[in-house]
């Protein structure tokens with residue numbers, strides 16, 4: 001029964017993930033553009049503003065790194081959806097709880113394996 005429920009939701013998961021992937025791709029594009037702006041500003045502003053600029057650049061690099069990680073997880077999950085491994089724990093091969101997947105479709109471990117690190 002649980003399996004039926006997961007199958008029923010597969011398309012929705014794939015849709016949500018594809019939408020999220022498009023969002024992240026857009027965000028990355030606009031953050032690349034704003035990073036360019038920061039660099040241009042540095043040529044005509046003083047030291048303090050330069051430090052601000054460096055700090056915001058570090059922050060934007062950090063969120064870029066996080067977006068990259070999320071994108072990788074999404075790609076991996078979409079592959080798992082395609083090859084039929086989605087919803088199964090990578091470690092014990094049991095079904096991952098549907099509630100867990102609804103919360104975060106990119107989880108790859110069941111609650112038991114995830115809490116037993």
Ligand SMILES: [Zn+2]
Nearest residue numbers: 089092110113
């Ligand atoms: Zn497991």
